[in-house]
Amino acid sequence: MPGKYDKLQQQFLCCYPVKKMAWSTVKLPLNWEDQQELIAATCGHPMNKRYPVRRSYLEAFLKQLMHLLRDQEDVHDDIYSSLCGPMGDNPGSTGTSSSYGYKHYLLEPGVHITLRESKSFVSEGTTGLCTWEAALALADYLLQHRDLVVGKNIVELGAGAGLVGILLKLPALELKTGQVLLTDGSEPCVQLMRENIALNFVDKPSEERPQAEQLNWDAVNEFPWHSHAETDLLLAADVIYDDSQFDALLRALDYLYTRRGSRLETLLASTVRNMDTLHKFMTQLGLNGYKVTPCANVSACASHFCRDHTAAVQIISIRR
Numbered sequence: 001m002p003g004k005y006d007k008l009q010q011q012f013l014c015c016y017p018v019k020k021m022a023w024s025t026v027k028l029p030l031n032w033e034d035q036q037e038l039i040a041a042t043c044g045h046p047m048n049k050r051y052p053v054r055r056s057y058l059e060a061f062l063k064q065l066m067h068l069l070r071d072q073e074d075v076h077d078d079i080y081s082s083l084c085g086p087m088g089d090n091p092g093s094t095g096t097s098s099s100y101g102y103k104h105y106l107l108e109p110g111v112h113i114t115l116r117e118s119k120s121f122v123s124e125g126t127t128g129l130c131t132w133e134a135a136l137a138l139a140d141y142l143l144q145h146r147d148l149v150v151g152k153n154i155v156e157l158g159a160g161a162g163l164v165g166i167l168l169k170l171p172a173l174e175l176k177t178g179q180v181l182l183t184d185g186s187e188p189c190v191q192l193m194r195e196n197i198a199l200n201f202v203d204k205p206s207e208e209r210p211q212a213e214q215l216n217w218d219a220v221n222e223f224p225w226h227s228h229a230e231t232d233l234l235l236a237a238d239v240i241y242d243d244s245q246f247d248a249l250l251r252a253l254d255y256l257y258t259r260r261g262s263r264l265e266t267l268l269a270s271t272v273r274n275m276d277t278l279h280k281f282m283t284q285l286g287l288n289g290y291k292v293t294p295c296a297n298v299s300a301c302a303s304h305f306c307r308d309h310t311a312a313v314q315i316i317s318i319r320r
């Protein structure tokens, strides 16, 4: 049965910006039972108890909630005790515990992805230790166009924290993909992806899990491709932001298309921060003999994720 605070729950568990949360679903004054229900749906959720969101997010959420309840006489003890909850520690993992926390992406009832992510957009020399809007948009697009992935061996470039590849192999979604290989040039990203794969595929044999390997676009020809299935679909989200990387990415594409030719399709999702950068890359693709087709817009309303929508995400298909 849908709960009163489902939207807030979905947003809290994936650390959606506190100020933009669905606070209008909280009808004031909030009686004792409702306060209890709201806390149970968010801070007290079993997933948060096991793998907590980062401390600073929890505090910001509770601060906003207490601000909302500022004119009420009774504030439930559970709200205060939530502040004493567990921290996002995971000894032996990448990064320091205070800079990391968990996010739980609820996709549909009973289906979720849990990722350990950095709170910083840039840390340990990479931008990939947290999930970006373009990855959420690409995941959405694939969920809405399942035929694109059925039976395909898929490689993701610059996969970061691993959301898209983990989604593609999630048993509950039954996407029926072939092998899924997540790659990134950053060693900490590969380590984090492996942690995140282990979190989401407990007790699953390796053939039912995505794999994660280090692959720098500069060294694509040194990668042991013979140990992996031939690639049918290449994915990349938010990798077009730094034009100093264009040549390396184009060389990687060239290497992979030379192996697979017209049997290979690439789907590239880019947050349009700077239209010039994206156009520049698309022009380069054209000059290198690729056919670039913009895909249908990923609908904001039909999103499986809590997306911020502050910037548009464009998805293009690349063929040669």
Ligand SMILES: C[S@@+](CC[C@H](N)C(=O)[O-])C[C@H]1O[C@@H](n2cnc3c(N)ncnc32)[C@H](O)[C@@H]1O
Pocket: 126, 127, 128, 129, 130, 131, 132, 133, 134, 135, 136, 157, 158, 159, 160, 161, 184, 185, 186, 189, 215, 216, 217, 218, 236, 237, 238, 239, 245, 248
């Ligand atoms: C903005 S992050 C996007 C991460 C993830 N795709 C997402 O959208 O959440 C860009 C990613 O590309 C990776 N990357 C950048 N340059 C690279 C290169 N030359 N070779 C391999 N990976 C690279 C970074 O390490 C980082 O993980």
